[in-house]
Amino acid sequence: MSGIIGTSHSKSKVIGRSKDIAKAWVNFNGNGTIAIQTSFGVSSVTDSSTGIYRINFSSQNQDIASCVVMGSSSYWEFIGTLNIAYADIEIRNNSNVSSDTDKICVAIFNL
Numbered sequence: 107m108s109g110i111i112g113t114s115h116s117k118s119k120v121i122g123r124s125k126d127i128a129k130a131w132v133n134f135n136g137n138g139t140i141a142i143q144t145s146f147g148v149s150s151v152t153d154s155s156t157g158i159y160r161i162n163f164s165s166q167n168q169d170i171a172s173c174v175v176m177g178s179s180s181y182w183e184f185i186g187t188l189n190i191a192y193a194d195i196e197i198r199n200n201s202n203v204s205s206d207t208d209k210i211c212v213a214i215f216n217l
Contacts, residue, residue, distance in 0.1 A: 127215075128146070128147075128213045128214060128215055129147055129163075129172065129214045129215060129216050130145075130146060130147030130148050130161070130163050130164070130213070130214045131145065131146050131147065131148070131211070131212065131213040131214065132144075132145040132146075132148040132151060132161055132210075132211070132212050133145065133209075133210070133211045134151050134159075134210055135208045135209070135210075136151075136153065136157075136159055136178075136197065136206050136207055136208065136210045137206045137207055137208040138206070140152070140153050140159075147163055147164050147165070147214075148161055148162065148163060148164060149162045149163065149164045150162045153206075154194070155204070156204050156205065156206055157180075157196055157197045157198060157203075157204030157205045157206055157207075158186075158194065158195070158196045158197075158204060159194070159195050159196075159197075159210070160192050160193070160194050161192060161193045161194075161195065161212055161214075162191065162192045163190075163191060163192060163193075163214075166190040166191055172188060172214050172215060172216050173214070173215045173216075174188060174193055174195070174212065174213070174214050175212070175213045175214075175215070176195060176210070176211065176212045176213075177210075177211045178197050178207050178209060178210045178211070179207045179208060179209040179210075180197045180198060180199050180200075180205055180207045181198065181199060181200045182197070182198040182199075182202065183195060183196070183197055183198075184196040184197075184198070188214075193212070193214060195210075195212060197210065
């Protein structure tokens, strides 16, 4: 895909429609004191427990049926509760133990 908003590509239709754009995303440091590096549509991140975080949305997500895409500097990411106000996520290390980590990226798309 070209990645240019409003253009078309042979493998997809027009890019830039509401379903093509992340409803919310955040890049944060989850090790020690939570520090959001950059975000869109996210009001805050709460450290619920070791390796467990709540991503709070700035405005309510009107469509609960969403897709969460995550990446971190650990090995495993899990989605817990996902609703119109927040998403709970869990990060685990290679020993499958909940673990804080310094690089976490989360994006939420409406289906």
